[in-house]
Amino acid sequence: METILVLTHVDETGATLTKASLEAVTAGVELAKQLSATLSIGILGGDASAAAGAVAATGARVFAVTGEAFAQPRYATDATGCEALCRAAQASIVLAPGSSRFTRVAAGVAHRLGGFIDTHITALSSNDSVDATRWFYRQRVEAVISREKRPWFLLLDAGTHAAYAGATAAATVEAVAVTLPATRTTVEGLRSPMRDAQTIRPDAKLLFVAGAGWTKKQPDGQLHVAEAGKEILEFLRLTGASLGSSKSLADQKAEGEESVLPFLTHMNQIGQTGSTPRHAKGLSTCCHGEEPHVVGWRFIGDRRAISLDPNCGWTRGKADVVYIADAFAVIAKVNAELAARSS
Ligand SMILES: Cc1cc2nc3c(=O)[nH]c(=O)nc-3n(C[C@H](O)[C@H](O)[C@H](O)COP(=O)(O)OP(=O)(O)OC[C@H]3O[C@@H](n4cnc5c(N)ncnc54)[C@H](O)[C@@H]3O)c2cc1C
Numbered sequence: 437m438e439t440i441l442v443l444t445h446v447d448e449t450g451a452t453l454t455k456a457s458l459e460a461v462t463a464g465v466e467l468a469k470q471l472s473a474t475l476s477i478g479i480l481g482g483d484a485s486a487a488a489g490a491v492a493a494t495g496a497r498v499f500a501v502t503g504e505a506f507a508q509p510r511y512a513t514d515a516t517g518c519e520a521l522c523r524a525a526q527a528s529i530v531l532a533p534g535s536s537r538f539t540r541v542a543a544g545v546a547h548r549l550g551g552f553i554d555t556h557i558t559a560l561s562s563n564d565s566v567d568a569t570r571w572f573y574r575q576r577v578e579a580v581i582s583r584e585k586r587p588w589f590l591l592l593d594a595g596t597h598a599a600y601a602g603a604t605a606a607a608t609v610e611a612v613a614v615t616l617p618a619t620r621t622t623v624e625g626l627r628s629p630m631r632d633a634q635t636i637r638p639d640a641k642l643l644f645v646a647g648a649g650w651t652k653k654q655p656d657g658q659l660h661v662a663e664a665g666k667e668i669l670e671f672l673r674l675t676g677a678s679l680g681s682s683k684s685l686a687d688q689k690a691e692g693e694e695s696v697l698p699f700l701t702h703m704n705q706i707g708q709t710g711s712t713p714r715h716a717k718g719l720s721t722c723c724h725g726e727e728p729h730v731v732g733w734r735f736i737g738d739r740r741a742i743s744l745d746p747n748c749g750w751t752r753g754k755a756d757v758v759y760i761a762d763a764f765a766v767i768a769k770v771n772a773e774l775a776a777r778s779s
Pocket residue numbers: 646647648649650652654681682683684685705706707708709710711721722723724725726727728729732742743744745748761762763764
């Protein structure tokens with residue numbers, strides 16, 4: 437019989453589990469039910485008492501590795517803590533969020549335990565075996581994997597499961613003792629960009645994509661780059677949307693041309709050679725909708741585009757709704773209406 441462990445970690449507040457951790461808890465609860473397996477939850481963080489309450493309703497055994505050394509991510513301590521949690525739970529299947537904290541250590545922990553790891557898992561199911569689903573070749577090919585090797589570590593992509601939201605209750609936490617390894621890294625603090633400067637917002641409901649059209653000559657024969665930057669930033673400020681870009685737009689700055697939109701980097705690029713984010717809705721503007729770009733929209737729920745070109749890729753079955761219109765005019769109008777509503 438399988439023994440499932442869900443590895444979780446706290447967020448920057450130190451008291452709450454991250455959303456991705458709670459998504460992994462949901463996956464663990466569902467899989468344990470399907471397999472009639474034992475479920476444990478492991479918590480890594482400075483203090484687990486508050487965080488444990490949020491998963492008490494699962495009825496799972498809760499193990500924790502806590503203390504100052506685990507308050508901040510660091511390879512040596514996180515790997516030791518996760519290894520100790522896996523050994524305490526005697527896990528045969530380990531589910532963990534594919535967060536930067538766990539992605540960094542999970543393969544090393546699997547190796548220490550003589551196990552195997554698969555990453556970017558989007559779904560789990562079980563018949564006779566445990567089946568894990570992931571995408572290959574930039575979300576074009578979907579594969580279902582099963583393995584004999586145990587322990588089997590599965591890192592789950594964020595946004596693929598609902599965050600666990602059971603009633604908060606007092607939880608019995610089994611503290612797992614660890615011998616701290618030698619550390620070379622001292623975490624001095626966190627520095628994060630101002631909210632306005634941070635344009636990539638994975639938790640946003642809306643993805644707003646800017647294409648190269650924003651920097652092209654417009655019907656009046658002129659460039660309107662400054663106006664484009666102003667309208668895009670205003671839209672992001674008013675909606676809280678996450679900013680994506682086509683490759684053509686992101687490349688313009690990289691190739692040393694006029695610095696088009698200084699807040700935009702290749703990190704914003706969506707597509708085959710960019711990212712494949714998950715948002716409920718997406719709005720593409722001034723972008724042609726070519727296949728290498730649109731493949732990055734695989735997990736966007738409702739896809740809309742504003743393009744001047746009635747023959748663009750979006751109109752050829754790639755978007756749910758296409759507005760054949762001037763994005764400068766549309767976004768300026770939308771911004772004005774949003775500003776009026778928020779004042
Ligand atoms: C191997 C490979 C990998 C690639 N990977 C990626 C990738 O990861 N991501 C990616 O994005 N691309 C990728 N590409 C490039 C991709 O094929 C396209 O070249 C790119 O997406 C085009 O960007 P664009 O639509 O913004 O620009 P353009 O093709 O220049 O289109 C601009 C559009 O804006 C419209 N427009 C102009 N003004 C307005 C206005 N006022 N209002 C509304 N619409 C307007 C125009 O009608 C036009 O349709 C890749 C290509 C290759 C070969």
